[in-house]
Amino acid sequence: MLDGWAERGSPLLIGGELVTCDRRFDTIDPATEEVLGPAADAMPGHLDRAIAAARRAFDESGWATDLTLRVRCLRQLQEALVRHGDELRDLTVREAGAPRFLTYGAQFDTPVSDLAWFARLAETYEWTRDLGRAAPMGMDSERRLLREPVGVVGAITPWNFPHQINLAKLGPALAAGNTVVLKPAPDTPWCAAALGRLLVEETDTPPGVVNIVTGRDHALGALLSADPRVDLVSFTGSTATGREVMRGAAETLKKVFLELGGKSAFIVLDDADLGKACSYAAFTGITHAGQGCAITSRLLVPRARHDEAVEITARTMAKLGARDPSDERTVCGPVISARQRDRIEGYLKLAAGEGGSFATGGHRSGRDKGFWIEPTLITGLTNRSRAAREEIFGPVLVMLPHDGDDDAVRLANDSPYGLSGAVHGGDPERARAVARRLRTGTVSVNGGIWYAADVPFGGYKQSGVGREMGVAGFEEYLETKAIAEGV
Template sequence: MLDDWRLSGSPLLIDGEAVPGARRFATVDPATGEVLGEAADADRDDLDRAVAAARRAFDESGWAGDLALRVRCLRQLREALTRHADELRELTIREVGAPRFLTYGAQLDAPVADLAWFADLAETYDWERDLGRAAPMGVASDRRVVREPVGVVAAITPWNFPHQINLAKLGPALAAGNTVVLKPAPDTPWCAAALGRLILEETDVPPGVVNVVTGTDHTLGARLTADPRVDLISFTGSTATGRAVMRGAAETLKRVFLELGGKSAFIVLDDADLKSACSYAAFAGITHAGQGCAITTRLLVPRNRHDDAVEITARTMEKIGVGDPGDDGTVCGPVISARQRDRIEGHLRLAAEEGGSFATGGHRADRDRGFWIEPTLITGLTNESRTAREEIFGPVLIVLPHDGDDDAVRIANDSPYGLSGAVHGGDLDRARAVARRLRTGTVSVNGGIWYAADVPFGGYKQSGVGREMGVAGFEEYLETKAIAEGAA
């Protein structure tokens, strides 16, 4: 797949056809800075055709009403992605800079497997519920509630976990009977185009049901948001862009799902195994170079154990270091681009200006090529600092002392975000009690993993609106209709 696309580029998928696009743009290996090849660069006309195809496929084809076809196509897609897993794995490592070990989990294998769960859910879902007979205002009526697809879904996705996020939107949207226009980030066009290619060549998905539009024109997302032919926007990305999506969708009052930023807290209670907890926090915080919205980037430790916690965490981060994402043992690879590297460096300068110190890291990693930041641990700041409140999206942790459970919860919740969190403690009931008090959409207790197809994911506050995955995520893509029939 890599060699093939270096020669031919990756096409758009519009109305059941591979479309080369009038323009091309480069996709880059973040580990080396080298150009991998080219992708189709969609313009406004391409986007217009994609939306028109999705609208037509929803309104005029039998897709929305053919549950058996939808289930079959989802299972075909899962089988196709599984057959091509080795090729997709190498593509993901090269284009995303994802560590190889992650492709066996959330970067590839897990979201592919999740498609089966959505296919099964669609088969067993209670699409119609009988409410029985009643006589409102003296009129005997037989009533039922029907769940139906929303219509045309615009899925706008980021670069950090492209397969997971693309499939977390496509899977439930298609299972529910919607049609989709997928607009991926320009940093990872091949990952999305590969999905489109397999849908076209190895499934029975009808023309127009899935359209994949790659491109560098950042106004395309805004056009999707405002387009009256689009019924729902499913967006994952920054909180700032999420606000713009909400504003753009307001004109047509379309439904919006937003999965946005995070500044999640990792709380170490005073009865926790400090070495184990802080080592785990270091690993979690710099996995995939910290490029995850739900990664825990504020480490809250007991004040009287602060210095020991800093030493353990810094030592672990130094031991992990950075490495070639293709190597089996790499945890922290490159950041996605020069632009992102420069942005992270701006945050590191800000941390120093605010009075912070670097227990380790604080600079670019010593690599000849590519886009690299050293795993970095910042001390000496308060939770009121910008460094503690703004999402950095790099391999950067900040350590904050707390004075007991109540103080830890206060600090953790004192954030504009509420996406995720973690609690480590010796007494499980106590750790659970702290977890219940966190204003976040997901919480890990003592290393528990919440990611799974059946677990709803999303945030409180400025971390988003709605839920992805699970039954709740599936129902984001459904309308509710009440029908009453006069009884004889």
């Protein structure tokens, strides 16, 4: 499927055609800095054509009303992704720097299987609901509620989990009957372009239903957000960029879904198995080099056992290390780019200047090539420090002591974000009680996994607006129409 891309580059998908582009840019292996090959570098004119194609497909084709076709196309896409799984797994490791073990879960296999869940949901969903007869103002009326697709969806996605986030938007948006213009991050254009090729060559998806526009110019996302032909913008990325997306969408008052940043807390209660909890926090905190919005990056431990917790966590992080992502034993690979590596180093210098100490890490890996940061545990800071409050998006944990359950909850909630969290404790009911008090969209208790197709995902406060996945995520892509008929 990727034959020739190293020379010719990956194409755009516009109006059902794979479109080559004279302007191109290189996609890089973050582990080695090797150039994988060029990708199409779209210009505003390409985006304009893509939006026009999506508008026509929604307004003039039967896609929005043909449930059978939509379900068939989703299942065809899932089957095509499975057929090309080995090739796409390798691509994800090389382009995103994702540890190979993650491609058997959230980086590939799980989001691919999730497409089947959205296909089944579309088949069983209550598209029309009878509200029965009533006589408001003395007028007998039969009332019905209809759920209908929003229209054209502009989907803007990041680089950290390219397949998961691309498919988490495409799956429900298409199942609901919308058409889509996907603008992926410039760091992972091939993952998105491969999806486009499969849609064209191995599914019955009509022209214009899905359009994929890759490019380095971040202004493309702003243009997509502001375009009046777009009815909904679904964005995953930083909180700062999310604000710009919301501002751009405000002019036309279009619907906006935002899944934004996080600085999630991992709370260890004083009755927890400290060794197990801190080792697990170390593992989850540096998975995929910490490049996940829902990854717990603040570790809150009982003050009386702080030093012991530091020793356990630092030892685990150092043992795991930063390693070759193609090795199935690797947990922490490279960060995505030189820019991201430099940004993380800036936070490490800031943490040292704020009085923090590094129990392990605190620097680049000693490799000659690639974008590497050693797993880092920072101690000695308060929850008011920038390193404890701002999203670093790297393999960096900040450990903070707490003085009991109330103090742990206070520290966890003392954040502009509210995306995720974790609680570990010996008494399950006590741990659940703490979890219920956290102002976050998801919480793991004693290692529970919340990520699944049927579980809504999203945040409180500055972590976003709306929900992705689950029935709630599907309904983000629907409008509600009430019809009353006189009788």
